[in-house]
Amino acid sequence: MKEKEQYLNIKSSYVKIIFIVMLIFILISIGLTITLNSLYGEYIKEKIKIANQIIFGVNTGVLCSMLVTLVVVGPAVLFASKKMASPLVEMKKVAIAMSEGDFSIRAKENYSGEIGQLAVTLNKLAAELSNTINSLTIEGDLLKQILNSMSDGLLGFDLNQKVNLKNFTFEEMFEVKTNLEELQNDVQEVIYKVSLSAIENQKTEIATCSFKEKSILISCSPIRSEDNSIIGTVLLFRDVTEAIRLEQTRRDYVANVSHELRSPLTAVKGLIIPLKEGMVKDEDKRxxxxxxxxxxxxxxxxxxxxxxxxxxxQSRNEPFDMQVVDVTNILYDQQDKFEMLAEEKNIKLIVKNSKDPIYAKGNIDRIGQVLTILIDNAFKFAKVSSTITLSSKNENGRAIVSVHNTGSLIKNEDLPFIFDRFYKVDKAHKEEGAGLGLSIAKEVVMRINGNIHVKSGGKNETCFSFDLELD
Known part of the structure; x- marks a missing residue:
């Protein structure tokens, strides 16, 4: 049940004093009248009969007047008290609602005098607080979205090394949801150490840590208040695994190019010197x-x-000239191209016929280039009497072109790197080639909207395949 508002607050109102004074005055008057009448009634009657009658009449008149006043003035006082307390009760409701976070409620402003001004001021305060809270909420949500959209992980500490800020990228990077206790001990140690170091040295500190084969760069800076005192630290976490890999790839690329260029130049130089100095006399040897x-x-x-x-x-993004090509005919053209080499190496080169013609979207010259690289690579590693099979098929809405070799095997540890530049499965392999063919094949296939794959296993079997869009 809704509690009834107490408009007449006896404990905090002057009405209580008025009623008490009037009641005491009435009781005293009645008491005095009764006492005097009982004690000195006969004396007064005898000595000052006339005065007694006058006094009694006055007392009676006063008593009646006070009773009439109580009856008449009492309701008026109650009404006036309620009238005065009503706007104050209403403003009390507004104040209570504001304290509970509801700034939409407003007090009536149609009161006169100071009470009306108080209502206007209270409503203005509620409106300003509402706008301020809404602005802070919007800014807080925007800041949260910005932090969560960062590509770097972010973590905030206070001076007691308690987490007070954390974004989604950090949680995803380290696979944590609640607190840092979920992290492995060595990562926790690095984080706390770099944070304390930033506070102690009062400058940005850099550190690195490893987490599940990822290299993480940590940058920690102290947070300062308006009086320039340090109140905490903020840490940024960046996954530099790919950057390190690319840097290593660049170094390997330069080293491999240098090596591949130096080898033939060294051989040429070693042969030209004796020829230049006339040391080779035999014509056949020359x-x-x-x-x-x-x-x-x-x-x-x-x-x-x-x-x-x-x-x-790799540097150009323009697409190749795409046409509809007959994949099977391209395979037969490649068979004719490598027929003599197959006979020389005693290797079977066959084309596996498909039930229906397969037409795909691509560039006939580029598809031939990819097949040439794959077939040439198969011949380099195939053993005598082995078989190289060229085939095409329709699978899952794509044209699958395969070069299957039964005479070679690629180790599992080499498969992820087989399409890298300068990568050679047999490091001591003496065949011609710098390990760039498969990298070129991969780039070409990607440019004609395809994907290239390799599988190796079974009884010395290796299969390179790539897929194309069907017509």
């Missing part, structure tokens, strides 16, 4: 030297061309 020099120059030329081709494919 011709052999010339042939070796020519082969090394050709090797160097192929390396440079491959480097230019790979660089051109």
């Amino acid at each position: 011709n052999h030297f010339y042939e070796v020099i020519y082969n090394e120059v050709e090797r160097l030329n192929r390396l440079v061309n491959d480097l230019f081709e790979l660089s051109r494919l």
Whole structure:
């Protein structure tokens, strides 16, 4: 049941005093009248009969007047008290609502005098507080969205190393949801150490940590208040795994290019010097030297061309000229192209016929380039009497083109890197090539909206395949 408002607050109102004084005055008057009448009534009657009658009449008149006043004035006082207390009770409701966070309620402003001014001021205060709270809420939500959209993880500490700020990227990076206790001990140690170091040295500190094969760079800076005192620290976490990998790739690329260029140049130089100084007298031996020099120059030329081709494919984004091609016909063209080499190496090169013609979207020259790289690579590693099978099929709405080799096997640890530049499965392999062919094939396939894959296992079986869009 709703509690009835007490408009007449006896404990805090002057009405109580008025009623008490009037009641005491009436009781005293009645008491005095009765006492005097009982004690001195006869005496007064005898001595001052007339005066007694006058006094009694006056007392009676006063008593009646006070009773009439109580009856008449009492309701008026109650009404006036209620009238005065009503706006104050209403403003009390507004104040209580504001204290509970509800700034939408307003007091009536149609009162006169100071009470009306108080209502206007209270309503203005409620409106300003409402606007301020809304602005702070919007700014808080915006800040939260900004922090959660950051690519770097963020963590805030107070001076007691208690977490007071954390964004979604940090939780995702370290797979935590509640507190840092979920982190492995070595990561916790690095985080707390760099935070304390930033506070002690009063400057930004840098550290690194490892988490599940990821390299994390930590940058910790002290947070200062308006009086320039340190009140905590903020830490930024950046996953630099890919950056480190790319830097290592760049170094390996430079080293590999240098090595691949140096090898043929060293061989050419070693053969030219004796020829230049006339040390080779035998004509057949001299011709052999010339042939070796020519082969090394050709090797160097192929390396440079491959480097230019790979660089051109990776630096340009314009698409190839796409047409509808018959994949099966391209496979037969490749079979004719490598027929003589297959006979020389005693290797079977066959095309597996598909039930229906397969038409795909691509560039006939680029598809032929990819197949040439894959078939040439298969011949380099295939053993005598092995079989290389070229095939195509329709699978899951894509045209799958495969080069299957039964004479070689790639180790599982080499499979993830097989398409990297300069990567060679057999580090001591003496066949021609710098390890750029498969990288070029991958770039070409990606540019014709396809994907390239490799599988190796079973009884020395390796299968390279790539998919194309069907027509």
